[in-house]
Amino acid sequence: MASYEVYSHPALIRYKTSVCTKATLFLVVVLCLTYIPPLLVAYRSQGFWIKRSTYEEQPVVRFQYQTLLVAATSTQGEYVAWSTFPQLNNMLGANLRIPAVTVREEDQNQDGKLDLLVFQLQLPLKPNEQVYSIQLLLTFSYQLFESVIDGSSPFASAYDLENIIRTYQDRNLTTVLSCPMPLWTIGRAAAAPFELKAEIRYPVEVIRYPLDKYIQMVGHVCFHIDILLIFLWVFERIQTFVFQNQVLTTVPVPVGKPHMS
Template sequence: MAFYEVYSHPAVIRYRTSVCTKATLFLVIVLCLTYIPPLLVAFRSQGFWLKQSSYEEQPVVRFQYQTLMVAATSTQGDYVAWSTFPHLNNMLGPSLRIPAVSVREEDLNQDGKLDLLTLQLQLPLRNTEEVYSVQLLLTFSYQLFVSVVDGSSPFASAYDLENIVRSYQARNLTTVLSCPMPVWTVGRAAGSPFELNVEIRYPVEVTALTLSSTYRPGFWETIKFAWIQYVSILLVFIWVFERIQRFVFQNQVLTTVPLPAGKPHLL
C-alpha cells in the first residue's frame, strides 16, 4: 500500500538549563547583540529623529485680476502705465494708456485645480513711441486673502513697485515665479499696439517643514519615524542570531537538556 503525506508541522524542542550556566550567559549576550546594535546603527546613520520633512501639494491658485503695468517709452524717463486700481489711474494723467486685455485660466488635467494662466495685453502707442522695458505686476491668491496692493489707498506710495515687492518679501509666506523665459520681438508696425503675451503655469509645489531647535515632538510622532528605521535593521539581526542559536543548541556546543514540547521534565 502506498503512503502519502496528509499533514505536517515543525517539531518544537525546548533546551533547558539552570540559571548560572554558560548557556544562560550565551543567551543574554545574544539578546543584547540582537536588540542594541540595530538601535545604535539606526541612530548613527542620521535621520533617526524627525527634524525635516517635505510633501508635494498642488496649490489652489487664483488670478485676482489686479494688474499694474509700467512701460518705459524713452531712455529719458518717459513712460506709459495702466492698472486696475482707479486711484492710481487718476494720478497717471496723460501717461495713462488703456490696453486691450484678455485672460484665460485652464485646468489642464481636470483635477479641479487651475494649472495655467494665459494673459494677452495690447497697449496702444503713438507712432513716435517705442517700448524699451516693461514692468508688469499680477496678483494671485495662494489660499491667502491678504492683498499685497492696497487698492483703496489714494496715495501714490501704495502703488510703488519697490514698496510692493519689499512688503511682499517681508511676509512669512511668499511665492516665486521661477525660470522666466522672456522673448522680445522687435519690428512693431506703425499704428499697431505693443503686444504682451504672458503664460504662467501653476506647478506642484514641494513644501519643506523644518522643526526649530525648541520644538519637542510628541511620543507618537517620534515613534512613527524612529520605529520603522529600527525594525528594518532589527529584522536582519534577528535572522542572523536565530540561526546562530539554533546551531549552538542543536549541536550541543553549550550543554543543555533538550526536551520535546508538551513533555514535562524536571532538572
C-alpha cells in the same frame, strides 16, 4: 487500566557550553543581528534629530485679476501706464493707456487645481512711440491669502512698485517667479499695438517646517521598538531551532534537576 493526564507544565531547559565554542560565537552573532539592524533601519528611514523637514504640495492658486503696467517709451522720461485700480488710473491723466487683455487659466493635469496662466496684453501706442522697457505686476492668491495692494486707497504711494515689493518681501509667505525666459521681438508696425504674452506655471511647492525634538524622540523610540520586536521574534525562533535540534553542540540541563557529568 486506562490513564489520563491530570496536570502538565512546560519544562525549562538551559543549554550550556564553554566560552570558545561555535555556540558562543553563534549567540554573539545573533545578538548583533537582533539589535544593530533595527537601529540602522530607524536611522536610514527617518534620520536622527532632523531640525527641518519638507513635504510637497500643489497649491491652490488663483489669478486675482489685479494688474499694474508701466511702460517706458522712446521719449525721455515719458511713460504710459494702466492698472485695474480706478483710483490709480484717475491719477495717470494723459499717461493712461488702456490695453486689450485676455487671460486664461488651465488645469493641464486634471487634478482639480489650476497650474497654468496664459496672459496676453495689447498696449496701444502712437505711431512715434516705442516701448523700451516694461514693468508688469500681476497678483495671485493662495488659499487664505490677503492681497498686498490696497485697491481702495486714494494715495499714489499705495501703488508704488517699490513699496509694494518691499511690503510683500516682509511677509512670512512669499512666492518667486523662477526661470523666466523673456524674449523681446522688434519690428512692430507703426499702427500696431505693443504685445505682451506670458505663460506662468504653478508648480508643486516644497514646504519646509521645523520639527519638535520631543516629538521626534517619541516617534523614533516607537518606530525602533516596532522593528526590534520583529527581530526579537525571528531570532528567538532561530535560536530555539538551533539549540533544540543540537545543530550546535551544547549541554541541555533541565531546570530543577541536578546535572550528572
